[in-house]
Amino acid sequence: MRIELEALQREIPVIAGISTHDLCEYLAMIGFPVDSTDTQSAAAVLDVDVTANRGDALSHRGLARDLAAKLDAPLSAISVTPNTENEALLSVRLETDSCPIYSTAMLKLDCTSANQTPADAQTFLTAMGSNAKGLAPVDASNELLYRYGHPTHAFDAAKLKGGVCVRWAKAGETLLTLDGVQRNLDTKDMVIADDSGPIALAGVIGGDSTKVTENTKRVFLESAYFEPQTVRASARRHGLHTDASIRFGRGADTAFVKTARDLLVDRLISWAGAELLGAWTVGQRDSKPSGTVISKNVLDRVAGESILLDEAKAILLRLGCRVESFGSGLNVQPPSWRHDLSIAEDYAEDILRIRGYGHIGTALPSLEGAPEPLPHSYQQRRTLSRRLTQLGFFQTVTLGFISPEADAKYAGDSQESRTLLNPLGLEYSVMRGSLLSSLWDAAEANQRHGAKDIRLFEIAPIYKSASDGPNETSVLGIVWAGSIGGEDPLTPVRPVMTADLIAIARDLGFTGDLKVVDLAQSAFGLEIPLSKLAEPTEKVIPTFRPFSRYPMVTRDLSLLVPLELSYGELESSIKSAMESAPLQNIKCVDVFKDSKLIAEGKQAWLIRLKFQSFERTLTGQEVESWVQTAVNAAKPHGGVLRG
Amino acid sequence: MDLRSLPPEIEKAHDNFAGLIDACTDLDAVLRLKGAYLGREDSFAAKMMDILKASPKEQKKELGVVINVLKNQWEEAIKSRQSALEEVRRQRTAKSLVWDVTLPPPLPSKGVLHPLTRLIDRLVDVFRPLGYHVEEGPEAETEANNFDGLNIPEDHPARGSADTFYFQKYPNLLLRTHTSPVQVRVIKRLAPVIEQKGGIRFLAPGRVYRKDEIDPTHSPMFHQVEGMLVGRGIGMHHLKGTLDYAMKALFGSGADIRFRPSYFPFVEPGCEVDVRCPLCGGTGCRVCKSSGWVEILGAGLVHPNVLKFAGIEPDVWSGFAFGMGVERIAMMVSQTPDLRLFFENDQRFLAAVGGMD
Incomplete structure (x- = not known):
C-alpha cells in the first residue's frame, strides 16, 4: 500500500522528528515492512506491505494508529462536523x-x-x-x-x-x-x-x-x-x-x-x-464483541518471560482495546476496527509486537522424549545419491509435470487420474509416470551445449493411476549418454553401452530384471523404484563370517568359445560341475574378439578361478584336476582351451 | 700381432670391427654383428676355423693362436657393448615406469549432488542434534491437509484455481502448496501417543507447487523445508533460540537473527525471520539491498486451532513451526541470478554450484 509521508504525519505529528530510514524500521518492527521508498517525486511515498489479516491498517490513519501505539504518541483528532440524523429523504x-x-x-x-x-x-x-x-x-x-x-x-x-x-x-x-x-x-x-x-x-x-x-x-x-x-x-x-x-x-x-x-x-x-x-x-452497528480472557500464564508462556500485566494492559489500551484487569489476567475487547483479535494468542502477539520482537529472549526447548531415527526412505535417497555422484553422475531436479506426449513415451499407463485441472499449459499438464522424459530432455540440452559425457540422475516421485487418485512412488531415474572415459591418460574413450547401465544398477544393489531403455544412439535410460533396491542392513557392522586362513590358489583359463555363447550360462555350468571343489570365485576378467587373432565366429574369454579350502593347503595336483573339470564343463557349450 | 697369415678378407673385417661395434645403437644390431663375426656358420670366425683346418700342420699352432686372439678380442668387445646397451635399456625402462604425478590422476570422473539437495541435507544435519527427524508426505494432497487443518479459511485466495493446481478427476485433490500439510499428517498421527512421546519434533523437506509462471524468480515447483516442534510450555523464545542456533550452524557464528511480526493463518504469533546478511556480514551489499539483513523464513507458534484440528489439547501442548524456501536460500548463498538454472540441469551449472559433500 502506498503511504504519503506528509499525509501520515498529519495523522501522527510526532513522526516529523523521525528520519525516513528510522520510520521504515519502526514500521517493519510492528509488522509493516516497507518494500520501497520513493523520495524523488513531489511527495515522498512509501510502499508498505500490509498482511492479509490487517485490513484496518490499509490507510494512513490505520498505520498511524499502530505507530502511535508503538511510539506511545498521540494521534491527531479527526476534523469532522458530525451531522444530526434526519428523516429519510429516500427509502x-x-x-x-x-x-x-x-x-x-x-x-x-x-x-x-x-x-x-x-x-x-x-x-x-x-x-x-x-x-x-x-x-x-x-x-x-x-x-x-x-x-x-x-x-x-x-x-x-x-x-x-x-x-x-x-x-x-x-x-x-x-x-x-x-x-x-x-x-x-x-x-x-x-x-x-x-x-x-x-x-x-x-x-x-x-x-x-x-x-x-x-x-x-x-x-x-x-x-x-x-x-x-x-x-x-x-x-x-x-x-x-x-x-x-x-x-x-x-x-x-x-x-x-x-x-x-x-x-x-x-x-x-x-x-x-x-x-x-x-x-x-x-x-445500526454490531453489538459489542465479546471479550477475551488473557491469562498471565499464556502471555508469559508465549513471551518466554514474565510480562507485567500493567504493561500488557497499557499496550492494549494504546491499541484501542477495552481492558479490565483481574487477579491473574486481563479481560479484553478489541477496538471496532480490529477483526483479527479473538483468542489470547492474538492479543499476546500484539503485546509482543508493540513491545518489540527484539525483546524476545532465546532458549532451546528441552528434549522430553527420545529422538526418532531418520526414516529409511530419506536415508536411502541420501546414500544412493552420494554413491551415484561417486560414479560420476550429476543429480538433477526437474518439474513434476510434463506434456501428455512426453509422458506417453515412457509411462505407459492411463493419464486420466494424473492430469491437472488447471495446468500452466498443456506442456505442464500431466503428473509424470516416468522420470525418463524429463531426464532425456535435460541430457539433450546438455548435448546441445557440447557435453560429450552426460550422466544424469534424479530421485523423485512418479505417479501411477489408481482407483482413489494418483499413486506416488519414489523412483531413481538415470540417463547416460555419449561417451565414457578419456578423463585421464589411462582410460580410453568409448561410447556408452547398455552394459554400463546394468553395471550401475548392480552396483546400487538392484538384483531384479532390468530394463535398460534405448533413448538414442549411445544414450540409455534406466528407472528403478526405490523399493526394489536393497534394504540397508539393520546392523552397524554385519555378522562375522568365517574366512579361510589357508592360501588361495588362482588359475586363469583361456577359453575359445562361440561368439553367441552367454557367459552367464557357461559360468553356471562350470559352477555346478564343481560343487565339490572349494571354488571361492569365478570371474571373466578379459574378453578378446580380435578377428585377426581369433577364428571367425569365436571369441576368447579369460576366466579366473580361485580355490581355497577351509581345512588345508591345496595341492597343485588337485587344483589341476578341478581346472580340467572346468574345461570339461565348457565343452558342451563349444568351449575349448585356447592354444 | 701378425695377421698376414690370414686372408685379406679377414684382415679387412678386423679393421672394420671397431667402427661397426661402435655403430651398434641397439642390442639387435649387436646380435647381428655377433652373428657375422662369431656365428657358427658363414661368420668370419667360421671361415678362420676352415682356414685353420686346411692349413699345414706346422703352421697350425701359430695360426691357432692368432685366430683365438682375434676371436677373443671380438667377443670381449661385443660383450662390453652388449652390457652397455643393456644398461641404457634398463635405465630407459626405469624412467618409463615412473608415473608423472603432474599428469591427470587416473580417478573415475566425478559427479555432483544438486545444490538444492545439498542444502536440504545440510538443514537436516543442522537440526539432527536437536532431536529432529525427517517426516515426508505426498505431493498430491487433500484440501483438508493442505488448507483446512492449517486454519486457512474456506474462502482464502490461496485455495483458488489461480494459485493452486487441482487434479481433474479428483476435485478435492491438489498439489500441495507448501510442506505444512506434513504438519497436519504428523500431529494427527501422533496425537494419540503424544503423552508417551513427550512431544513432537521433525523437519519436513519436500517439493511444493504453486501456480506461478516460470521466470527468473518464480517456478511452479520449488522446495521447502518445514520444521515443527510441539511440547509443553513452548514460547517464542524457544523458536528464536532454535532458529538462532540453526542459522549460526548454517551460515557461521556471525549469523544473528531478528524477528519481525507477520501473519500466517496456521501460527499465532507469527513472524518473519531475517538473518544478518551472510554475504556482507551486515555492512550492506547488493544481496541484502544495503539493509544488512535478508529475509530467510516464516515462522510462529502453532495456532491452537491447528492443534485442536489434529486432536491435541492446546491448553496442555504448544509448539512452533517454521518454513523456508530452499531455492531462495540457495540463490542467495550462491548468488545465482536466475532461478530457472536450478531446474535446467546444465552440467556446467551443476558442476559450479553442486558438490559431493
Missing part, C-alpha cells in the same frame, strides 16, 4: 444481515465549476497512484479511502428510480459496472438496488447507470458496513479486486460508518459548495 431498506448499517446523505451540487478538487487533494491522489477525476464526490470518496480506510460511494440521485435497498441479487439480474463491463450477477452477490434493479455491487464497485458525472445535480452518498465474506466472494467471483473490496473484504470499521459519511459531506460542502439536504442512517 433505504436493508434486506440482509450482511449489511447491518447504511449511512447516507443527500446533497445538492453546484456543478458550475469544472474542477472542484483542491490542488493538495489532487497531489495526494496522484501520490496514491489514482488520478483525480475533477469530480468532487468521486475524488473526495477516494481521498477519504486512502486517508481513513473506509470506502464510500456517491450515486447521482437524479438517476435513482424509487427507493434504495441492499439485497441479494436475483437470478438473471445483470449490472453494467463502472469499469464498463456487463456482469451477470449471482444470487450470492449482495447489491444495492433501486426499483429498476441493481445499481451497485455492494462493497465492490458502483454501477454505470447511476454514476456521478459533471452534470450531476444531486448526490446520494453511501457509507456502510458490508460483511467481509460476502464482499470477498463477490470480488473473487467477478475478478474485481478494487480498493473498496480489498478493505471491506478484510473488515471495515462499523464505528466509522457515520464519520466517513460526515467527512464526505464536509468535503462536498467545502470543495464544491454543496448544500446538505439531509443525512440519515439505517440499521
